[in-house]
Amino acid sequence: MDAIILQILNGLDKGSAYALIALGLTLIFGTLGVVNFAHGALFMIGAFCAVTLSRILTLSHEVIDETKTDFLGNPLKVDVPYLYDIFGQTTGDAIIDWAVPISILFAIPVMVFIGFAMERGLIKHFYKRPHADQILVTFGLAIVLQEIIKYFYGANPIPTPAPEAFRGSFDFGAAMGFDPNTIIYPYWRLVYFAFSAVIIGAVFAFLQFTTFGMVVRAGMADRETVGLLGINIDKRFTIMFGIAAAVAGLAGVMYAPINSPNYHMGMDFLVLSFVVVVVGGMGSLSGAVLAGFLLGILESFASMAVVLETLPGINQIIIYLVAIIILLTRPRGLMGRKGVMEE
Amino acid sequence: MSNSKLTRRGLIKTGAVAGAAGLTLPTYLRADAHAGYLNAPQGDTVTLGFNVPQSGPYADEGADELRAYELAVEHLNGGGDAGMMNTFSSKALTGNGILGKKVEYVTGDTQTKSDAARASAKSMIEKDGAIMITGGSSSGVAVAVQALCQEAGVIFMAGLTHSNDTTGKDKRANGFRHFFNSYMSGAALAPVLAANYGTDRKAYHLTADYNWGYTTEEAVRSSTEAMGWETVNAVKTPLTQTDFSSYIAPVLQSGADVLVLNHYGGNMVNSLTNAVQFGLRDKLVNNKNFEIIVPLYSRLMAKGAGANVKGIFGSTNWHWSLTDEGSKAFVKSFGTKYGFPPSQAAHTCYVQALLYADACERAGTFNPCGVVEALEGFEFDGMGNGPTLYRAEDHQCFKDVLVVKGKENPTSEFDLLEIVEVTPVAQVTYEPDHPQMAGGSLGTCNPGA
Numbered sequence: 001m002d003a004i005i006l007q008i009l010n011g012l013d014k015g016s017a018y019a020l021i022a023l024g025l026t027l028i029f030g031t032l033g034v035v036n037f038a039h040g041a042l043f044m045i046g047a048f049c050a051v052t053l054s055r056i057l058t059l060s061h062e063v064i065d066e067t068k069t070d071f072l073g074n075p076l077k078v079d080v081p082y083l084y085d086i087f088g089q090t091t092g093d094a095i096i097d098w099a100v101p102i103s104i105l106f107a108i109p110v111m112v113f114i115g116f117a118m119e120r121g122l123i124k125h126f127y128k129r130p131h132a133d134q135i136l137v138t139f140g141l142a143i144v145l146q147e148i149i150k151y152f153y154g155a156n157p158i159p160t161p162a163p164e165a166f167r168g169s170f171d172f173g174a175a176m177g178f179d180p181n182t183i184i185y186p187y188w189r190l191v192y193f194a195f196s197a198v199i200i201g202a203v204f205a206f207l208q209f210t211t212f213g214m215v216v217r218a219g220m221a222d223r224e225t226v227g228l229l230g231i232n233i234d235k236r237f238t239i240m241f242g243i244a245a246a247v248a249g250l251a252g253v254m255y256a257p258i259n260s261p262n263y264h265m266g267m268d269f270l271v272l273s274f275v276v277v278v279v280g281g282m283g284s285l286s287g288a289v290l291a292g293f294l295l296g297i298l299e300s301f302a303s304m305a306v307v308l309e310t311l312p313g314i315n316q317i318i319i320y321l322v323a324i325i326i327l328l329t330r331p332r333g334l335m336g337r338k339g340v341m342e343e
Numbered sequence: 344m345s346n347s348k349l350t351r352r353g354l355i356k357t358g359a360v361a362g363a364a365g366l367t368l369p370t371y372l373r374a375d376a377h378a379g380y381l382n383a384p385q386g387d388t389v390t391l392g393f394n395v396p397q398s399g400p401y402a403d404e405g406a407d408e409l410r411a412y413e414l415a416v417e418h419l420n421g422g423g424d425a426g427m428m429n430t431f432s433s434k435a436l437t438g439n440g441i442l443g444k445k446v447e448y449v450t451g452d453t454q455t456k457s458d459a460a461r462a463s464a465k466s467m468i469e470k471d472g473a474i475m476i477t478g479g480s481s482s483g484v485a486v487a488v489q490a491l492c493q494e495a496g497v498i499f500m501a502g503l504t505h506s507n508d509t510t511g512k513d514k515r516a517n518g519f520r521h522f523f524n525s526y527m528s529g530a531a532l533a534p535v536l537a538a539n540y541g542t543d544r545k546a547y548h549l550t551a552d553y554n555w556g557y558t559t560e561e562a563v564r565s566s567t568e569a570m571g572w573e574t575v576n577a578v579k580t581p582l583t584q585t586d587f588s589s590y591i592a593p594v595l596q597s598g599a600d601v602l603v604l605n606h607y608g609g610n611m612v613n614s615l616t617n618a619v620q621f622g623l624r625d626k627l628v629n630n631k632n633f634e635i636i637v638p639l640y641s642r643l644m645a646k647g648a649g650a651n652v653k654g655i656f657g658s659t660n661w662h663w664s665l666t667d668e669g670s671k672a673f674v675k676s677f678g679t680k681y682g683f684p685p686s687q688a689a690h691t692c693y694v695q696a697l698l699y700a701d702a703c704e705r706a707g708t709f710n711p712c713g714v715v716e717a718l719e720g721f722e723f724d725g726m727g728n729g730p731t732l733y734r735a736e737d738h739q740c741f742k743d744v745l746v747v748k749g750k751e752n753p754t755s756e757f758d759l760l761e762i763v764e765v766t767p768v769a770q771v772t773y774e775p776d777h778p779q780m781a782g783g784s785l786g787t788c789n790p791g792a
Contacts, residue, residue: 003596010589017586071663071684071757072675155402157612159649169622181595181628186620189588258620259585259613260647264400268585303589305578305597316552316581 002173002182007300009172013189015296016196020251021273022280022288023200024244030220030283031237034123035131037138040270041145042245045114046252047261048149049107051158054099057083098163100257107253108246115245119238142266150263157260162188166257188257195254199247200289206243207285216240220283275323281336291334295319380710381496381791382474389444389709391416391696392473394464394488395502397452400609401480404643404688408478408502409450410681411689415696418676419446426676427697430669430725435704442703453479457487464488468495474709475500477695480688482506482555489518496791498711500695503688505607505639507558510739512782517711517789519718519738521698521731522691523771525555526779528638528658529562531744531766533570535656540601540634542571547599549590549614551606552579559605561779563638567603575599580610587614591621600628603636611637612647619651640747642686645759652749652759659745661690661727662762670727684757694726698733712788729768736775737785744771 021043028036060079068076083092095102122141126134161167166187173183207213219226219233226233252261259265276295280287301307302318314321326333384390393412396405417423421438428436440446449471451463460479467473476492477500479485485504492499493515501509501520505528510520536544546567550556556579564574575597580590591614594602602623606614618624618635626633640657663674663684673693677685685693698718706713719735728742746764753759773780 003593006592006596007589010592013588014586068754070755072678076754150402155398155400156643157609157647159616159647159651161649167620168625169620181626184592184595184622184626186622188620259616260649262400262609262647265585268583300589303578304593305576308578 002178003304005172005176006183006185007304008297009183009185011297011300012293013193013296014299015293016193017251017255017269017292018273018276018296019289019292020196020199021248021269022276022292023203023285024248024251025273025277026280026283026285026288027203027240027244027247029277030285031216031240032119032123032127034126035134035138036123037135037270038118038142038145039138039244039248040266040268040273041142042111042114042248042266043252043255043269044146044149044261044263044266046107046111046249047160047256047265048153048252049110049249050100050103050160050253050256051153051261053103053106054096054160057081057096057099057102100160100162100253103253103256104250107249111246111249112242114249115242116238118245119241123241124238142270146263146266153263155263157262159260160256162191162257166191192254192258196251199250203243203247204285212236212239272319275319279323279326279333281333283337284333284335287333287335294334295322298322379790379792380712382468382472384444384474384709387444388447389441390471390473391446391448391699392451392464392467392471392476393448393478394451394453394460394467394476395478395692396455396480396484397450399453399455401455404480404503404641404686405453405478407643407686407689408480408692411677411685411693412448412478412696414677414680415693415700416446416448419697419700423680424672424676427669427673427693427726430672431697431701432724433701433705435701436697441700442707442709446700449473451478453481453484453488455481455484457483460484460488461491464491465495468492468497473497475699477699478502478692479504482509483553485509485520486513486554489513489515493517493786493789496711496789498699498714500699502692502695505559506555507562507779508554508783510737511558511780514737514739514783514785516715516738516786519695519698519733519740521695521733521740523658523660523742523744524739525558525562525638526773526777527562527744527771528559529564529566530771530773531658531746531764532563532636532638532656533566534766534770535746535764536567536572536636537570539656541631544572544601544631544634545575545597545599545629546572546601546603547575547594547597548577548603548605549587550577550579551582551610553582555607556605558779559638560603563603563605563636565779572601580606580614582610584610585613587617588621590614591617591623594618594623595621595626595628595633598629600631601634601636603638605638607639607641608644609647611639611644615648615651615655624654640760641688642684642757642759643688645749646756653751655749656763657747659687659747659760661687662745662747662760663690663757664760664762665727665745667725667727667729669725673727690727697726698723711790715788729765731768734775737780741768741772743768 025039058081060081062077063080065076065078070076169184169186171184174180276291280291302315395408418426418428449467451467453460464476475498479502482504485501489499499518507525548560550560604614623633635655637657640659645652702714702717706717718733721733724730731742744766747760748763750761
């Protein structure tokens, strides 16, 4: 029982990342009808927003420490952050420690701007082109973006830790009456799950309860009619692209402490996220979220040693296996609209 | 005035005597210096091929390898401070290139993909006339390129490749490896682990699902089980895995008190980070502190994992903090030129380039068969790992192996690992037919023409 609870927790956590990326993908597909293969790159850029802010906060000047030597035997050059000069070491360290959560404020405008620039600068020219063209151009864009990141940040992963207060893990087992150490879970992953729930809830509320959201939903259902009512639906869709980019970016920011950001992390998530979108149903926001969590949990169970002993290699194929079964039996996906992905 | 009269009988006699003498002389002493082999240098230059990952996940490692090769070329051509040429026990290299020919080089991008690595090596051999290929940062790539070089008839001086198979079942006469291997990691680590963690431990292995992962798991399992450890489980993880939480979360439930991460590169960075996040290092299991082990460390990986490496044991081929004269000379030379200390990948690639050049000088030829003979059984010192033997039977270098530990209080971004033991070469040496190396054949050298 404890093993099952543990893998459900794991699955929810994995599913959080899948769901957030898939949500953004679906927003773009549902509004603009664009299959955005650069969406994983937006997730990656979000993580690098956290890296960038961490670097900004640790901008330093050199102080020579004559008592120590560097690797060549010269007096050691010690980097002292400018924050120490401004706020003192204790406050400076606290600000640096909280770099990742602070990055959320930094990432939102950056990601919205990148989203607008992508949509206005490139993607709008491909609205009326076939999906294959859209996939090619956005995939190309993803490669360009990741090469830019690699050029500036290098190919190695960059550690971006969570605040000290959220390091370590919580013993669920002990709290639930099981043996201690049987169900443990890192605090930051719980934060990530809660954060994704808030973001998902906010996006749904925005679409459901605001006039802007209502117009966008109407536009998703019938773009031409909304346009005939004198509403500039294109402008709203551009804003939705910016919001989708921000969602992917925030998913990346908060993911940075879970696995050190590297330039190809977007590609690592992209294919899985597309599978999630297809399983959930192209264009269905709730389907994307549901499929994200479902596939996350299934993947976690498939990684258990006892399962692998019975079905070797199942961990590598489970998601695709589920996708095949669902698409064979229900081409529109779990919650897809009729007419999308089926005759 | 002499009058020589060449008759048919005389010619046959002379040929017979020369032939008999030839049979008794080492091949390299009778090898023609400039003919009878592929890509024999024609002008006053010789071209080497540096095949390293310039893109993909090991691009930073490849960049460091390339820096080392460029430094080696500079030293071979008489530039700079000559680095380890000053401390190398062989004094055949004099800074006038190789055999009087200036060293030039071409580069290729392996992308850490076997097919891409073979394609770039092929191009360097066929189009650029490279007479030796070296580099790489993956055993899969090394094995593939080594086989290509064997077929083509050029020498392959492997870069970073740690799988047993490179000089085990996939060994080739034209291929040589200075880097250590999985067996050696296991043999070096086991006594240190026993001393620090005891002989009554239960280990859980997570293993990258490809060749290198298998040989490393086998080596560490064999050596730790031989000292009394029990292996409670060994789970293969996909190479493409980025989040290892679902593999790590069940570890505590297994009853294991040690987690061995047979992962490298980004896999290791992520799995170690995840393991630390799950609090494994803070747990008490079987009344013992839970421990994590990383069999193969590199400084670049340790940098990626950040503070998570603190106190974690692993092995490495070489580290810049070694204090022997060779290491100090190399660190000074590399550090002065580039502003940071070299990685173990840079070190092994630099050494391989010098060893190849030295073998050519001692053989008096670039002929691959002459070079093979010069390297087989070659003993040297002054290159950073103490006295070293290039064993003839499998072309594997045997030298001291370092056991390192993540440093608790690093003073800089380079100061991440501390050496806890220099394991003597005798402790990591094995017979050529050891079961972990079984299969395959060295074959015979191929000069390519």
